[in-house]
Amino acid sequence: MEERVKEIKQQLSAHSYKLTPQREATVRVLLENEQDHLSAEDVYLLVKEKAPEIGLATVYRTLELLSDLSIIHKLNFGDGVTRYEFRAEGAEHHHHHLICLHCGRVDEITDDWLGPIENRVQKEFDFQIIDHRLTFHGICHRCKDQVKDPKKAVSSKVT
Amino acid sequence: MEERVKEIKQQLSAHSYKLTPQREATVRVLLENEQDHLSAEDVYLLVKEKAPEIGLATVYRTLELLSDLSIIHKLNFGDGVTRYEFRAEGAEHHHHHLICLHCGRVDEITDDWLGPIENRVQKEFDFQIIDHRLTFHGICHRCKDQVKDPKKAVSSKVT
DNA sequence: AATCTAAATGATAAAAAATATCATTTGATA
């Protein structure tokens, strides 16, 4: 934990940004909730518990900064809110998500399974890939018994 | 074109919805711009050219309806706007997109390349897939000569 | 340690997208 804060401090310094108390509080909230996919509002409320004086704008600015430096990633699960996630350490790319249309939970595939497909894209489309997003929408193992006809699951909310 | 309008009319009827003049105008705009990825605002402005009396709310409602019936899909390319695309006829799933971080253009992969990966997801995660979204972010063939260091391309806007 | 300055912050206004409300109109059916 302390190490990761330190590491992020260095990444900020490298681009002449400071790790201010507000930024540190925000980073710590992100680290403490690494397995979740927090929105800016979520982060704001959590940070406020420990640093009540922080402003919402600062949280937005910090998340944008961390995103610019590729320390975190922006995510969009189609609910109209941008969510944030730590970039997997050392990983070249973003990992994949499984969104359950029944309970709304989001599971992760932490490995990158897209290698072969990326090669094809680079070759057949002459497209140089920098990142990707892969999301599956369906019914998770927890809900499969409660859903009789998965084909009828409402997928209109999916973007 | 006329056939597709007719087909959509039948899909609506099947769920006891009417193909009103406003809905038809909206559908025609979508059909005429099938290769684009129009936002609700885009559709609204285009429909207004031919049917100036239409209201923005009606366009939103029509797009939502078409989406509910899986006639069109919602898309999100990370610019804060929902976009819409015709669902590929007969295709089980959604196709894939290549977003150029340099020029912003969006190309398509109309085949579904995810078969093997989907099998793995179903097996290893016990997750029943209904749909998916796959997007690659990078540098397209048109821009590759103008971009020296692709790794530096701004990917912070990506969600 | 006191001073300085650009960077950062907090409060809040504003913008932008999408949804909700509601009186009015319309289209299919009787």
Add this chain to the structure above:
DNA sequence: TATCAAATGATATTTTTTATCATTTAGATT
């Protein structure tokens, strides 16, 4: 043609995010 639920248009409202700007702060420089 009369009826009535469905659909529409205008607009208010909500929600998320960005912009503005006066004030504060962190770190460098004396």
